[in-house]
Amino acid sequence: MRSDDSVLNRIQRNWVEGSAAGLWQAAVVELQRLRSFVDIRLTASHPLEVPAGIDASTWIVEQFANLLRAFDTEISQCIDEPDLGVMRTSWLGRRSGVLSLITETWLKQASADLKPAVGRELNALRAHVDAKLEERRAEIEARSEELSLARERVDLSLPGAIRPIGTRHLIRQVFQEIEDIFFSIGFSIVEGPEIETPYYNFEALNIPEHHPVRDDMDTFYLDLPKGAPGPLLLRTHTSPMQIRTMEKQKPPVRVIVPGKVYRRDNPDATHSFAFHQVEGLAVDTDITFCDFTGTIEYFVKQFFGPSVKTRFRPSYFPFTEPSVEFDVSCIFCGGSGAAASGGTCGKCKGAGWIELFGAGMVDPAVYGFVNYDAKKVSGFAFGIGIDRLAMLKYGVDDLQVFFQNDVRFLRQFP
Numbered sequence: 001m002r003s004d005d006s007v008l009n010r011i012q013r014n015w016v017e018g019s020a021a022g023l024w025q026a027a028v029v030e031l032q033r034l035r036s037f038v039d040i041r042l043t044a045s046h047p048l049e050v051p052a053g054i055d056a057s058t059w060i061v062e063q064f065a066n067l068l069r070a071f072d073t074e075i076s077q078c079i080d081e082p083d084l085g086v087m088r089t090s091w092l093g094r095r096s097g098v099l100s101l102i103t104e105t106w107l108k109q110a111s112a113d114l115k116p117a118v119g120r121e122l123n124a125l126r127a128h129v130d131a132k133l134e135e136r137r138a139e140i141e142a143r144s145e146e147l148s149l150a151r152e153r154v155d156l157s158l159p160g161a162i163r164p165i166g167t168r169h170l171i172r173q174v175f176q177e178i179e180d181i182f183f184s185i186g187f188s189i190v191e192g193p194e195i196e197t198p199y200y201n202f203e204a205l206n207i208p209e210h211h212p213v214r215d216d217m218d219t220f221y222l223d224l225p226k227g228a229p230g231p232l233l234l235r236t237h238t239s240p241m242q243i244r245t246m247e248k249q250k251p252p253v254r255v256i257v258p259g260k261v262y263r264r265d266n267p268d269a270t271h272s273f274a275f276h277q278v279e280g281l282a283v284d285t286d287i288t289f290c291d292f293t294g295t296i297e298y299f300v301k302q303f304f305g306p307s308v309k310t311r312f313r314p315s316y317f318p319f320t321e322p323s324v325e326f327d328v329s330c331i332f333c334g335g336s337g338a339a340a341s342g343g344t345c346g347k348c349k350g351a352g353w354i355e356l357f358g359a360g361m362v363d364p365a366v367y368g369f370v371n372y373d374a375k376k377v378s379g380f381a382f383g384i385g386i387d388r389l390a391m392l393k394y395g396v397d398d399l400q401v402f403f404q405n406d407v408r409f410l411r412q413f414p
């Protein structure tokens with residue numbers, strides 16, 4: 001009996017036989033592995049002793065075959081790279097690996113007549129161990145690749161994550177419609193700052209200080225740090241871009257300016273402190289009043305449909321002369337002033353006309369601010385309120401819905 005048998009036996013008695021039902025099977029397997037491990041190392045640390053009456057070379061072959069079988073069992077139980085590392089040291093380790101032990105004891109201490117056979121078998125065993133370790137390593141690597149591929153595989157047939165895509169706000173859509181129409185007749189689109197100086201917002205547009213039209217416009221001024229150049233205000237119309245454009249470029253000028261503007265107003269169905277405009281400006285050496293009305297008429301028919309009629313009435317703006325107010329025949333009652341259900345049309349209040357926007361021929365005084373020669377150039381300008389236009393065209397009766405961003409409203413205009 002070997003001295004360590006008693007340890008293994010005690011393990012068997014206390015750990016394995018005494019283990020809970022669920023653990024017993026695993027304990028048996030582990031003990032089996034331990035026994036085989038100890039056995040191999042014990043065998044390998046003792047010089048070979050061929051038992052009497054047995055053919056030595058057959059016996060040697062058998063001893064190596066036993067080792068080889070034990071090795072094969074062990075390696076078949078390796079499932080990952082760390083397992084393999086343990087195997088490698090335990091079989092090939094320089095100091096106490098099984099093969100080193102065998103070299104020290106079986107080979108070096110073998111009698112001269114057995115040495116060649118032991119050497120040959122040892123080489124064969126080493127070759128087997130090397131080859132098997134490598135083979136197993138490749139298997140484990142391939143499997144781990146397969147596993148990670150399986151884990152990372154993208155199933156293209158699965159439905160994707162559906163991200164709701166918004167739509168453009170109705171105001172943006174109307175901007176776009178207007179831009180397309182003017183773009184198609186040679187206008188460019190420019191944008192300008194929402195924070196303006198009083199010069200661009202008023203003075204250069206022929207609205208000097210104390211001019212009465214400032215009354216409903218002289219509203220949002222910025223609180224600036226002491227010493228900062230100012231004053232600055234939130235532009236009350238897109239007209240300042242007329243000046244900025246003409247300062248930058250010589251005639252001919254044909255631009256439209258979509259943008260946001262601000263005025264002190266209490267919010268209700270037709271008022272808001274922020275709203276939208278498209279400014280228009282055309283200046284050249286030979287622009288007539290006919291070009292002006294023709295362009296506006298073209299735009300209105302493109303926007304509302306060919307059957308609408310336009311008219312203009314005299315009006316006043318400090319930066320145009322003459323100034324007009326453009327009306328369109330009521331798109332709800334067809335200009336008749338009568339509602340389909342009888343009675344007067346609620347939209348035009350029976351007038352048959354709806355007021356659209358202000359416009360006019362550019363006042364020569366404005367050219368003075370931008371160094372244009374008022375004797376040589378002429379032009380027209382207009383300022384369209386977009387919110388009002390959108391409400392008319394799309395039957396929206398409360399301006400506030402444009403600013404509330406309620407998706408139930410927005411979704412109606414995909």
Ligand code: DAH
Pocket residue numbers: 236237238239279280317319320358359360380381382383384
């Ligand atoms: N800027 C004016 C306003 O906001 C609108 C306007 C009227 C613009 C006539 C123009 C124009 O360019 O010619 O009330």
